């Protein structure tokens with residue numbers, strides 16, 4: 227889940243893109259990049275790091291032009307440590323194209339081979355996004371053989387791109403001398419929205435928070451399979467380019483990834499999280515009698531709305547027992563288990579008085595590898611809690627995600643192939659309460675107003691093992707994700723919690 231943005235304006239866009247990327251920083255913290263277009267020339271700056279570190283004043287000055295795009299990266303393919311895989315990607319032919327991608331191609335391996343042997347195109351990194359750009363470039367080249375690029379030939383190229391790509395993709399591309407192209411995969415897994423500024427500026431972004439926070443008014447979502455082209459005169463053209471599109475947004479966006487003040491495909495993320503707290507309340511009541519819980523404490527940051535609603539419905543005081551160091555990034559999206567584990571304690575510190583002698587119910591939005599929960603439960607005990615219960619607003623994460631969230635191997639998931647009781651023992655809490663899959667889907671759907679886009683379902687694959695694209699080649703995924711270079715892990719930091727050593731660690 228990277229964050230992507232594109233802008234077509236009449237005024238310089240460098241600051242606007244920077245501001246939008248800052249608003250999308252929660253979606254990717256490993257690398258950032260911006261490209262602007264002035265006349266027919268692209269200007270690019272990208273590097274590893276957070277937005278504030280990547281762009282210094284001198285870099286910003288070197289990004290002229292009133293059209294541009296940007297990305298914050300959270301690697302899910304290729305090599306997390308390679309500077310070359312920071313986005314945007316560039317190809318010089320046809321026309322000159324730069325591209326940013328949020329998502330994950332599940333057939334990148336096969337496509338890379340096909341690009342080389344059939345299309346005679348070279349890719350120089352292990353990134354699936356570079357593959358995507360080359361497929362688009364090849365199809366655009368084919369559809370504009372007579373030399374004309376217009377919305378018709380552009381949409382014909384996107385139709386062919388959809389035929390070749392598998393997996394999830396929300397894309398923004400700039401075509402030198404022509405304009406900005408945005409499209410979304412036929413299953414609508416990753417989000418993409420369009421907004422408009424008072425001066426006529428168009429902005430396309432992963433989340434509505436980037437539109438609103440930078441002074442744009444939300445206009446519409448890019449529909450699954452649809453392509454939107456904004457030419458350099460500021461005219462928007464749109465066409466459905468997929469044969470049978472359906473809308474199945476990623477459930478994990480609502481559970482964790484997106485900012486609560488965003489609305490994705492008509493569903494308010496905040497309302498979805500409140501509703502998750504409501505359904506979770508019923509599950510808690512059936513496991514731990516509410517009169518045995520003295521206080522409800524959220525695990526900052528993402529679980530807060532669910533925890534507030536849960537406390538309200540159970541009539542139990544809601545207290546802040548952990549203070550978050552806001553200068554430490556989101557731990558889940560860090561590359562490598564060692565760094566994630568260390569960051570939990572750096573990031574969260576206890577307020578001892580909220581725990582001493584009390585039975586506490588801790589609430590998190592999700593338990594993935596169990597890194598956070600295990601540390602937190604231990605911290606609550608060290609602070610003197612009598613009983614430590616833990617509730618998760620999402621069901622157990624049991625299956626790998628192949629659509630752009632970095633949980634590629636089932637072995638690193640604490641709940642894979644384990645009963646709830648086994649997970650409880652590993653985490654070390656006195657009771658563990660999970661949301662159930664149907665309850666989660668109902669809760670999130672309930673957050674959609676009647677007049678929003680009609681959903682066909684969710685991509686909830688990491689919870690229910692159902693892959694909406696229906697064509698998952700597990701061997702290819704393993705090759706693509708499981709074997710990709712990651713931070714060296716010591717034995718102590720090994721990514722899956724081990725049952726036998728629990729008391730020693």
Ligand SMILES: O=P(O)(O)OC[C@H]1O[C@H](OP(=O)(O)OP(=O)(O)O)[C@H](O)[C@@H]1O
Nearest residue numbers: 527528556557558593594595596597598
């Ligand atoms: O079981 P785990 O593998 O530890 O992953 C789950 C945890 O990671 C996320 O928090 P994170 O610190 O990334 O971000 P947040 O501040 O938005 O909650 C999520 O909210 C859970 O707390």
Ligand SMILES: NC(=O)CC[C@H](N)C(=O)O
Nearest residue numbers: 227228301302303328329
């Ligand atoms: N999370 C994402 O959207 C990642 C995009 C792309 N697969 C990459 O690894 O760079």
Ligand SMILES: [Mg+2]
Nearest residue numbers: 525526527528
């Ligand atoms: Mg968290």
